[in-house]
Amino acid sequence: MSAPVSSLPGMSDILPEEATLWQWVEGRCREVLRNAGFGEIRTPILERTDLFVRTTGEGSEVVQKQMFTFDDRSGRSLSLRPEGTPSIMRAYLSSQGDGGPVRWYYMGPMFRSERPQAGRKRQFHQLGAEAIGSESVIVDAEMIGLTYDLCSSVGLPEAVVLVNSIGSAEDQAAIKGLLAGYFTDHREALCADCSRRLEGNVLRILDCKNEQCQAVIEGAPPIAEAIGVEGRREFDRLISLLDRAAIPFRMEPRLVRGLDYYTRTVWEVRHDALGAQDALGGGGRYDRLAESLGQKAYRPGVGFAMGLERMLLAIQAGKGAQDLRAEGGPDVWLVSMGAPAEEANFLWAREVRSKLGLSVQGDFDGRSMKAQMRMANRSGARWVVICGEDELAKGVFCLKDLQSGEQWEVSGQDAVVQLGGTQE
RNA sequence: GUGGGCGUAGCUCAGUUGGUUAGAGCGUCUGGUUGUGGCCCAGAAGGCCGGGGGUUCGAAUCCCCUCGCUCACCCCA
Incomplete structure (x- = not known):
């Protein structure tokens, strides 16, 4: 390890x-x-x-x-x-x-x-x-x-x-000279950082936050003059x-x-x-x-x-x-009971994504239906598509509207058509 | 580069003058419902208490070192 x-x-x-x-x-x-x-x-x-x-x-x-x-x-x-x-x-x-x-x-x-x-x-x-x-x-x-x-x-x-x-560019030489002259005269009153700036970037002394320096800076000749x-x-x-x-x-x-x-x-x-x-x-x-x-x-x-x-x-x-963070959840959540249903949902999802451009997501790790429904709810999806042994036997999917709680059986094709109809 | 604060469960955090099995809320999982979310109830899993060393009969707790995060100086967007 x-x-x-x-x-x-x-x-x-x-x-x-x-x-x-x-x-x-x-x-x-x-x-x-x-x-x-x-x-x-x-x-x-x-x-x-x-x-x-x-x-x-x-x-x-x-x-x-x-x-x-x-x-x-x-x-x-x-x-x-x-x-x-x-x-x-x-x-x-x-x-x-x-x-x-x-x-x-x-x-x-x-x-x-x-x-x-x-x-x-x-x-x-x-x-x-x-x-x-x-x-x-x-x-x-x-x-x-x-x-x-x-x-x-x-x-x-x-x-x-x-x-x-x-x-x-031409003015800057004059400005730096002017300030360097002034601050050198008041060097004693400047903080350690500003003393260092005197050698490097004189202009930077102007925005020092140190209180000691503030007083000195107050009296500095304005840049505009130069x-x-x-x-x-x-x-x-x-x-x-x-x-x-x-x-x-x-x-x-x-x-x-x-x-x-x-x-x-x-x-x-x-x-x-x-x-x-x-x-x-x-x-x-x-x-x-x-x-x-x-x-x-x-x-x-x-x-x-x-x-x-x-x-x-x-x-x-x-x-x-x-509010901005809330965006981004899927439109449809897939709930599958059993491996064959997981496969059917996988295939159906590919179809909906390409035909309708909807965001479709599901969980394929064999969690309980209850757990899957909770995931669906939490994801923010409006729709849930449920597939299990019963649906497979009848060749249908259950389409559920999480907002109203209603659900009904439809063929895979009809599910695509109905979801398409919910889009504007 | 210099200083201050903080490191405890997946997340946010309690943890008494050092004392026995380290807690809560949220989240996760399971059940209450043969296959149905939100609300509720019951239960479970999950911790080298950042790491190392020391003091002590005994350390999450005290000391030293170290790493990480964070804020400020500095600098800049």
């Missing part, structure tokens, strides 16, 4: 009951994305490590210590994707040489080797959308609106979208567009992102039912991403990703999740 094999930490099974809820969420999102003109792209889960080092960023926490990285048989370094955007850009560059605009969305598992927590798994699922090839701020507004629409379409209209601009005139005018236009489109959002001057490629517009959507990991999704513009993959021509883009687990958590924190 050996010990049972368990799943890996932070990687869990999604059982059928819960999967129906996933399917519902995915279905609603696909509809919203389709209406916004997005087509689905599916990229490999495994990529060259270099893809993420060059895009997500060598300095980012994600690349530095959260990737599942290993060498393949030929010694190449591979990584399970920690996020979707780099793969999408890679696919875009290799398929759209002319730089034309595309709108692509993806859905699937991502991997980060962090300590698991509420709303944070090691294998988690993201739904992301990318609009590549356009520089228009109107597209930024569309994407932010889409972020909100996805939330409201799955019953989370209370989600809050936070928007900010972190400046163009953004060029044109950048500020463009951001004002975005805000105006969001207002006029009645997209609920809030300006958040301290909002920053953890991935290296973001420039200009950034946003995040939060939900307060989530606990510490309260971001349902986040995104931004990434005008230099293509460049980091060796593309010479300018290929701007903007996109975001939503955490499916987090959306599910927020939905389940509210009401209505149970």
Whole structure:
């Protein structure tokens, strides 16, 4: 006897009951994305490590210590994707040489080797959308609106979208210099984490939750000051567009992102039912991403990703999740008494499934009739088809309506016809 | 990577200052009905009390180690 094999930490099974809820969420999102003109792209889960080092960023926490990285048989370094955007850009560059605009969305598992927590798994699922090839701020507004629409379409209209601009690639050098200067002067007052951030990602200090740091952050020069005139005018236009489109959002001057490629517009959507990991999704513009993959021509883009687990958590924190779970039971349950009857039911079920498209299920392990009827009742099936020695002798089946309790004998063919008649 | 909380039946959980055969509810199975569900009644099965070591006459209970889950820090979706 050996010990049972368990799943890996932070990687869990999604059982059928819960999967129906996933399917519902995915279905609603696909509809919203389709209406916004997005087509689905599916990229490999495994990529060259270099893809993420060059895009997500060598300095980012994600690349530095959260990737599942290993060498393949030929010694190449591979990584399970920690996020979707780099793969999408890679696919875009290799398929759209002319730089034309595309709108692509993806859905699937991502991997980060962090300590698991509420709303944070090691294998988690993201739904992301990318609009590549356009520089228009109107597209930024569309994407932010889409972020909100996805939330409201799955019953989370209370989600809050936070928007900010972190400046163009050129502005960022100035911004980082400005902040680095300020925070270095106040280094003594910063927490240990922020001291570390001073060396790596200065912007991250802005959203430190530590109270000591808050006071210092209050006095920090606003990012907006270091953004060029044109950048500020463009951001004002975005805000105006969001207002006029009645997209609920809030300006958040301290909002920053953890991935290296973001420039200009950034946003995040939060939900307060989530606990510490309260971001349902986040995104931004990434005008230099293509460049980091060796593309010479300018290929701007903007996109975001939503955490499916987090959306599910927020939905389940509210009401209505149970109704969604109830779906999925069979239409007809088979009750068989004796091996010959089990065979007759097996054959009949195949016929009904193919002719009527009904969901038919039964138990073939010789349980008592009482037990089988209980299973039928519990399954949620409306109909029960009973077959035993008597029916076999007469060449009929018993058809029972579990709702009314009535039952009658019919031939196998008539049972198909009558069940067909109950469908609209 | 750092810290806190929790590991007892398939599930949710009780279990007294350490004390004799470790309990409940739900679920499962059987019977009350020759072959009929929900409600009810009766009964049964099901536990290395996460694992290992220690203290003790005696450990689910106390101590140490370990593994797992979970929440928070960090990070991010």
